Amino acid sequence: MNELVSAVPWLGKRNPMAARWLIIILALAAPIIAWQFGRSWVRILDFALLYMMLALGLNLVVGFAGLLDLGYIAFYAVGAYTFAFLASPHFDVHLPFWIVLPLGAAFAALAGIMLGFPVLRLRGDYLAIVTLGFGEIIRIFMLNLNYPVNITNGPQGINMIDPINLFGWDLSRNLQVTETFSINSLFLYYYFFLLCVAGSILFIQRLQISRVGRAWAAMRDDELAAKAIGINTRNMKLLAFSLGATFGGVAGALFGAFQGFVSPESFSLMESIAVLTMVVFGGMGNIAGAIVGAFVLALLPEILRDVAVPLQQTLFGTVILDPEVLRMLLLSLAMILMMLLRPSGMIPARARYAHAENMKREGAQ
Amino acid sequence: MITLLEARNIGKRFGGLQALTDVSLTIRKGEVYGLIGPNGAGKTTFFNVLTGAYTPDGGEFVFNGSELPAGKPHKIVGRGIARTFQNIRLFRDLTALENVMAGHHVRTKAGVWGILTQNRFTCEEERLTTQRAYELLDYVGIGRFAEVVSKNLSYGDQRRLEIARALATEPQLLALDEPAAGMNATETAQLKLLIEQIRHDGITVMLIEHDVKLVMGLCDRVAVLDFGKKIAEDVPAVVQKNEAVIAAYLGGGKHAH
Numbered sequence: 001m002n003e004l005v006s007a008v009p010w011l012g013k014r015n016p017m018a019a020r021w022l023i024i025i026l027a028l029a030a031p032i033i034a035w036q037f038g039r040s041w042v043r044i045l046d047f048a049l050l051y052m053m054l055a056l057g058l059n060l061v062v063g064f065a066g067l068l069d070l071g072y073i074a075f076y077a078v079g080a081y082t083f084a085f086l087a088s089p090h091f092d093v094h095l096p097f098w099i100v101l102p103l104g105a106a107f108a109a110l111a112g113i114m115l116g117f118p119v120l121r122l123r124g125d126y127l128a129i130v131t132l133g134f135g136e137i138i139r140i141f142m143l144n145l146n147y148p149v150n151i152t153n154g155p156q157g158i159n160m161i162d163p164i165n166l167f168g169w170d171l172s173r174n175l176q177v178t179e180t181f182s183i184n185s186l187f188l189y190y191y192f193f194l195l196c197v198a199g200s201i202l203f204i205q206r207l208q209i210s211r212v213g214r215a216w217a218a219m220r221d222d223e224l225a226a227k228a229i230g231i232n233t234r235n236m237k238l239l240a241f242s243l244g245a246t247f248g249g250v251a252g253a254l255f256g257a258f259q260g261f262v263s264p265e266s267f268s269l270m271e272s273i274a275v276l277t278m279v280v281f282g283g284m285g286n287i288a289g290a291i292v293g294a295f296v297l298a299l300l301p302e303i304l305r306d307v308a309v310p311l312q313q314t315l316f317g318t319v320i321l322d323p324e325v326l327r328m329l330l331l332s333l334a335m336i337l338m339m340l341l342r343p344s345g346m347i348p349a350r351a352r353y354a355h356a357e358n359m360k361r362e363g364a365q
Numbered sequence: 366m367i368t369l370l371e372a373r374n375i376g377k378r379f380g381g382l383q384a385l386t387d388v389s390l391t392i393r394k395g396e397v398y399g400l401i402g403p404n405g406a407g408k409t410t411f412f413n414v415l416t417g418a419y420t421p422d423g424g425e426f427v428f429n430g431s432e433l434p435a436g437k438p439h440k441i442v443g444r445g446i447a448r449t450f451q452n453i454r455l456f457r458d459l460t461a462l463e464n465v466m467a468g469h470h471v472r473t474k475a476g477v478w479g480i481l482t483q484n485r486f487t488c489e490e491e492r493l494t495t496q497r498a499y500e501l502l503d504y505v506g507i508g509r510f511a512e513v514v515s516k517n518l519s520y521g522d523q524r525r526l527e528i529a530r531a532l533a534t535e536p537q538l539l540a541l542d543e544p545a546a547g548m549n550a551t552e553t554a555q556l557k558l559l560i561e562q563i564r565h566d567g568i569t570v571m572l573i574e575h576d577v578k579l580v581m582g583l584c585d586r587v588a589v590l591d592f593g594k595k596i597a598e599d600v601p602a603v604v605q606k607n608e609a610v611i612a613a614y615l616g617g618g619k620h621a622h
Contacts, residue, residue, distance in 0.1 A: 203481055210480040210491065214459070214467040221456035228416060228450070230442030230471030230534050239477070285458075350514070353463045358495035359512075 003288040004201075007347045031190045041302075042186040046258060048298035049193035050251050055278040055294035056200050056287065057247025062276065063285035064213060064351075065240035066220025068128045070272055071115070071135020075245040077142060077267035078111045079104040079252025081152065084262045087162035090153060097165045101253050108249020109242040111138070116241035120234055123223070135272050142264040157263025164192065164257045172260075189258055196254065200247055201287055207243070208287070214353045216240055220285075277331065281338060283345025292347055301327040366393040369429065369569050370415075370446075370538055376423035377407075377414055377593075384410040385593045387424070392538065397560065397570045399584035399601070401577075403613055406590040408573045409451055412542055416448045417441040429537070442471050447536035449527040451543045451573070457516035461507060461526050464515050465498035468533030501529040505559060521552040528559070532568075539563060540571045545579050557583055581605065589613065 006012040008019040034041035058072045082104040086095045095103075115134045119127055146154030163172030171192060175183040207213050215236045218226040227233055256262045274297065282293025305323040312319050321329070342348065370392040377385040385407045392398045400408050413419045415426060420436035427433070434440045456464050473494060479487040502508045505525040510518060515526055524544055531539055541560070545553045553576060560583060564570055574580045580587060581601045588598040591613040597604050604610055 206480050206483060207477070210487070211466075211470050211473045211475055211494070212477065212480060214463060215470050217459055217463070218456045218467045218470075221458055222454045224418065225450065225454035225456065226467075227438040228418070228442070228448055228454075229468045229530060230439045230447075231467075232439040243477070350458070353459060354466055354495055354498075355491060358492050359462070 003286050003347075003349050003351070004291060007288040007292065007349060027194060028191075031187050035184075035187075039184065039186060042184070042190060044299065044302045046186060046189050046193055048295055049190065049197050050255050050258070051275065051278060051298040052197050052291055052294040053193075053200055053247055053251035053254075054275045055282070055290040056197070056204055057244045057251070058275050059279045059284065059287070059290040060204055060207070060247065061240050061244035062279055063290070064208060064220065065216040065237065065244075067119075067237060067240060068124065068131070069241075069244070070128045070132035070269075070276065071138070072131075072244070072248060072275055073267045073269075073272040074115075074135040074138035075108040075111055075248030076252035076255065076271070077138050077262075077264075078108045078245075079249030079254075080256035080262045080266070081142060081158070081252075082107045082249070083253040083256035084158040084161050085151075087257070088158055089160050090158045094162055097162075097257070098167075101250065104253035105246045105249040108245040108252065111249075112242035112245025113238055115245075116238040120237055132269065132272070135267075135269060139264050139267050139269075142267065152264075155264060157261060157265075159261050161256050161260050161262065163260065164189070164254070166192070193254065193258075196250065197291075200250075201291070204247075204287060208351055209353055209355055212236070212239065217351075217353055277335065281335070281346060283347040283349065286345075286347060286349045286351045288349060289345045289347045293345070296346075297331070300330070304330070366396075368392070369394045370571075371427040372411075372415070372424065373427065374424035375411065375414055375421050375426070377410055377419060378422050383593055385414065385421075388590070388593070388595050389424075390588050390595060390598060392569060392571060393586075394537075394569055395564065395567065396585040397564050397572060397583050399580045399587040400571065400573045400590065401575075401580055401587060402590035406613075407593040408590055409542055410593075411590070412448060412540055412573065415441075416446060416540065439471065442534050442536075445535070445537035446540065447531035447534045447538075448540040449524075449531050449542055449544060451546065453520075453523045453527055455515040455523055455526060455530070458514065460512050460514050461502060461518065461522075461529075462495070462498050462511040464526055465501050465529050465533045466494050468530035469494045469497060471534050498529075498533065501532050502526075504532070504562075505529040506555070521548055521555075524548070524556070525559070528563075532563070536568060538569045538571060540573075542573045543575060544572070545574060545576045553579055 004023060005016050005019045008022060011019040011022065031042045031045055034045050054076060058069065061067050061069045083100050085091055086093050086100045086103060115131065119130050122130055142152045143155055145152040163170055171188045172185050174185050175188060177183060215231045218231055219233055219236055223233060278293035278297045279290050281297060283289025304327050308323050308326050309319055368391050372388060372390050375385055375388045388411060400411065402408055414421045417436050417438035425432050428444055433444060456467060473490050475487040475490050499511060502511050505528055507522050507525050510522060515523065518526060545556055548556060557579060560570055572584060584601055586599065587601050587604045589596050589604060589610045596609045596613060597607045
């Protein structure tokens with residue numbers, strides 16, 4: 001949160017308290033503002049929050065522990081499919097949300113360890129290739145496990161997944177406050193996801209400023225030296241993979257429940273790349289970077305879709321560049337400019353690994 | 366004198382190169398033990414085998430009366446052996462303070478659950494780790510640079526920081542790989558004082574060094590390696606006069622290879 005606060009332009013350094021409140025108010029008011037532009041924008045914000053969770057989780061693996069993971073979306077898939085298996089008419093199992101969510105997280109963590117073991121000795125390019133392969137394997141499993149026994153329902157995906165139900169409170173129904181006033185389900189999801197993102201930030205920040213966070217940073221900066229000061233790099237790598245995967249799994253489970261439908265095409269390599277781009281774009285290794293990167297890059301294609309098509313029609317009378325093509329074009333351009341001008345991301349804050357309150361010593365300079 | 370470390374017939378081969386051949390030596394508690402020899406003699410290899418970076422092909426280390434687990438660096442550090450590197454290897458993006466705090470890892474226990482819940486044990490441990498790190502930075506004389514990112518420190522201060530980080534693992538034996546490399550005379554003199562202080566505080570020091578003056582002035586005993594073999598081991602004054610040693614350094618004809 002402190003990183004996020006100091007990342008607020010102008011205000012962050014001068015008046016952190018005001019910046020903090022500004023962030024909180026903006027976060028709470030965002031869906032109300034978006035509603036003015038149409039309900040689809042609130043939905044887009046909901047997805048942006050899921051992407052934030054993904055970016056936070058991936059940042060833990062790539063930014064903190066320095067393990068380049070190009071198959072991160074696999075854990076998102078594991079979470080989503082776990083939810084779909086255990087809370088949908090597909091197997092006719094309808095376990096409650098509070099049981100399925102931890103299970104989704106646990107299975108994703110397990111997948112993280114499964115990925116972690118074979119890649120313990122790899123780093124850099126080699127690690128990237130293997131994780132990329134892992135992501136594809138999971139997706140292809142999802143795609144093909146419908147024969148001879150139908151487990152995943154193949155390319156059709158799984159439909160009619162139970163919505164999120166918090167102790168009998170169904171988030172997919174509009175909340176009827178009075179006879180004439182009701183809160184749209186999209187808002188309910190937004191605030192629930194916001195709570196999840198806030199929880200993720202809190203957890204990840206605590207991990208960062210701890211012996212585990214320092215061990216990851218040590219491993220990232222110099223693995224040999226990390227071993228030489230007694231860090232068990234094997235365990236720390238597995239921990240990074242499994243904890244990172246946990247966040248992916250939770251996000252995936254929420255995604256499945258929110259969308260009510262999962263299919264393998266949501267978990268393609270492009271999605272892994274998109275999440276990695278968010279982390280790199282925002283600033284690797286710091287929480288604020290992941291948040292801002294995810295927010296900007298989740299909104300960008302939607303804004304393009306809304307702006308580019310009408311703009312091209314008025315200018316040229318026809319749509320020359322499809323928004324999807326334009327998105328990749330602009331994204332690549334943004335990345336190239338970014339690497340040239342701000343190689344450490346939009347918010348190149350240096351992450352702290354020691355508590356500020358412990359750092360005041362007697363007679364300090 | 367109590368023996369702290371005993372190396373028994375350590376051997377290490379890299380393909381066709383026999384880097385270490387049956388090296389045996391004993392280090393006594395509380396001494397400064399020098400390991401010298403020409404370039405490529407196997408000194409750093411010996412360090413790497415001792416600290417678990419490499420697994421030896423033969424022989425064993427007995428530390429404090431029991432065998433060291435070969436090739437398991439984190440366990441060896443846990444047993445009380447810390448090292449520094451010939452080419453400085455700091456965690457470059459961490460501050461000096463965080464580097465030393467990372468060094469305390471092996472002596473702390475907080476688990477993921479404790480960290481997520483920030484229970485009292487974890488907070489207390491974290492506070493002590495920070496406090497200890499400040500003390501160690503002061504101890505090696507770079508306390509005023511605690512908040513400086515380590516890659517921005519001067520060369521000599523980086524060397525000191527590496528020693529502080531090694532001390533944070535609370536070692537009984539501190540293995541320094543050419544700590545004076547690249548230092549000027551003043552810095553070397555200060556380093557000598559620091560090593561003497563470390564010894565005075567009860568930590569045994571093992572030292573690889575090329576600076577003969579430093580070795581002779583600092584070490585209680587010296588072993589000389591040449592082509593992976595130990596050719597001498599004694600107090601510095603005696604080793605200095607040893608013919609095989611002189612031949613190894615100057616390439617004399619008497620020493621047949």
